[in-house]
Amino acid sequence: MPLEENAPSGGDRQAIEFSTLSMRPRRPGFENRFLDRRPRRLTASANSDGDRDRPPSRSRTLTSDFNPVTLLIGSGTVTVTGTGSGWEYNTPRMRILLVATKTPWPPIDGGRLVLLNTIDGLRDAGHRVTLIAPVDGRFLDVELVRQNLEGRCEVHLPPAATRGAIRSLVQAEVSRTPVTIIRHSLERVHRTVERVIADEQFDVVHAEQQQAFAGSQPARRAGIPVVLRAQNVESALWTFASRYRSAFLKAFFRREAAKLAAWESECCRQADATIALTRFDACALRKLAGPKARVENVEAPFVGQLEAGRTSLEGDPAVVILASRKWLPNRDAVWRFVGEAWPRVHQVLPSARLHVFGISKSVDRSPGVSWHPAPEKSTDAFPSGAVVAIPSRHPTGVPMKCLEAWARGLPVVGSPEAAEQLEAEDGREMLVASGSEHFARAMVMLHENPGLKDRLIDGGREALKQRHDPAKVVAKLENVYHQAMSKP
Secondary structure (H helix, E strand, O other), rough: OOOOOOOOOOOOEEEEEEEEOOOOOOOOOOOOOOOOOEEEEEEEEEEEEOOOOOOOOEEEEEOOOOOEEEEOOOEEEEEEEEOOEEEEEOOOEEEEEEOOOOOOOOOOOOHHHHHHHHHHHHHHOOOOOEEOEEEOOOOOHHHHHHHHHHOOOEEOOOOOOOHHHHHHHHHHHOOOOOOHHHHHHHHHHHHHHHHHHOOOOEEEEEEEEEHHHHHHHHHHHHOEEEEEEEEOHHHHHHHHHHHHHHHHHHHHHHHHHHHHHHHHHHHHHHEEEEEEOOHHHHHHHHHHHHHOEEEEEOOOOOOOOOEEOOOOOOOOOOOEEEEOOOOOHHHHHHHHHHHHHHHHHHHHOOOEEEEEEEEOOOOOOOOOEEEEOOOOOOOHHHHHEEEEEEEOOOOOOHHOOOOOOOOOOOOEEEOOOHHHHHHOOOOOEEEEEHHHHHHHHHHHHHHHHHHHHHHHHHHHHHHHHHOOOOHHHHHHHHHHHHHHHHHH
C-alpha cells in the first residue's frame, strides 16, 4: 500500500493508492476480503490512535466515490467503509519478531550498529519489535544489555555461547554444512523462538544474517513469513579472507566459501524475501539464488547528524583509522596502509599523525603513528577536525565507520571498494584513493583546501539524508515486509 506524499492543499491530507494485494492466511481466522480489487485513489486526513494490546495504528478519514474495500493484514485490519465523506481507513502497525546471532547492544561493531539503528527506526515508526538474541555471560553483562534495550523492543536473551571451533569443524565435515552456520545454530535460540511464537502472534519474522536464518525455522513451519537480511555476502567474505591464510587454510576457506554459496542460495530461495544492504550485494545474491528468489536492496539506517568528539588528537591533520584484530582482511588493510601509504603521507605532510584505534599494543614504530585500544565512546575515534581513512578492500557489506564519519562532520578518504559499497562519488562524498600516492595527494588536498573539506562534509550528510535516513529506510523495510506477507 504505497502512501504518496502529493497531498492536496487544505489541511493535513494525503493521496493514498491501494493496489491489489493477496495476503497469505497464516493462522485460523486470518482471511482476505476484497470487495473490489481495482486500484483506487483516496484522499485522507491523518491522525493516530492505538490501544494497550496492539501496536498503534494510523486512522484516516477518507473522501471517495469508490466502492468500499476491507483488507485483513497481520494483527489488525485495513478497512475502508461508508459512502461520500464518511470513509475510514485504519492501518495497523506490525508485530515483528527479530532473530539475531548477537545483541545490538553494545554497538561495538558495524553489524550490531546496523541492528540497533534498525530496531530504533522500527520503534519510532510505531512497530512492535521482539528480539531474540543469544548472550554469552562470560563477555557481556546480561542485565546491562537488557537495560539498554528496554524501551526499544521486547527482549529474549537466551544464555548461549557459540560452539567450539573443533566441535564445529567435525560437525561441519559430517553434515556438509558451513562451519559458521554450525557455530551459530544454537538449540536455546531455537527453543526460544518456538516458545515465543506459541505465546504471541507475529506478522513477520526478520532473520538478521544468514547464520540466524536456521533459528527462524520454527516460524517458517508455523506459516509466519520470514525475511532474511544479509549484512554481507558471506561466501564472498570467505573467498576474500582466503587470500590472507596459509596454503592449507586457503584451501579450507575456499571450500567453506563454496559451501556458503550453496547455503546462501538456498536461504534466499526459502525466505519470503531477502534484503541486502547494498545494490552490489543484492545483485550478487540474485545471481547466487536465481530468478525465483526475491532480493531487495534496503540501505543501512543512520541518523543524519551527530556531534563530533571534543577531545583533540595530535597532528595537523589528525588521521584516524578504526581497526580490528579479529577480522584479518581489515587488519591486513591497516598494516598495508601503515607500511605503504602512511610513509608517503608523512613525507609530504610531516605535521600529520595517524591514529589507529583497535590495536593498542603494537611493536610497530613507524614515524607519525599512534596506537590506541578500541574507544570506550565512539566520539573518541571521531574527534572534531580529524580525517577518517578507510583503506578496506573487502568486496561486500557496508563500512559503517564511513556513515558515522559523515554524521559527525568529518571528511573521509576511502578505497574504491568503500566508495562502491556506499555509491559515493570521488570529490562529492569522499576522496577515493587506491594507493600510496593517491592517499598522499588526497591528504594534501584536504590540508590545503578547507573548501573541499566543507564540500565533502556536506556531501556525506546529503548522502545520509537521501539514502540512509531511518524513516526512509523503515518505509522500504515496511514495503519488503508487506511483500513477504502477501507472497502466495
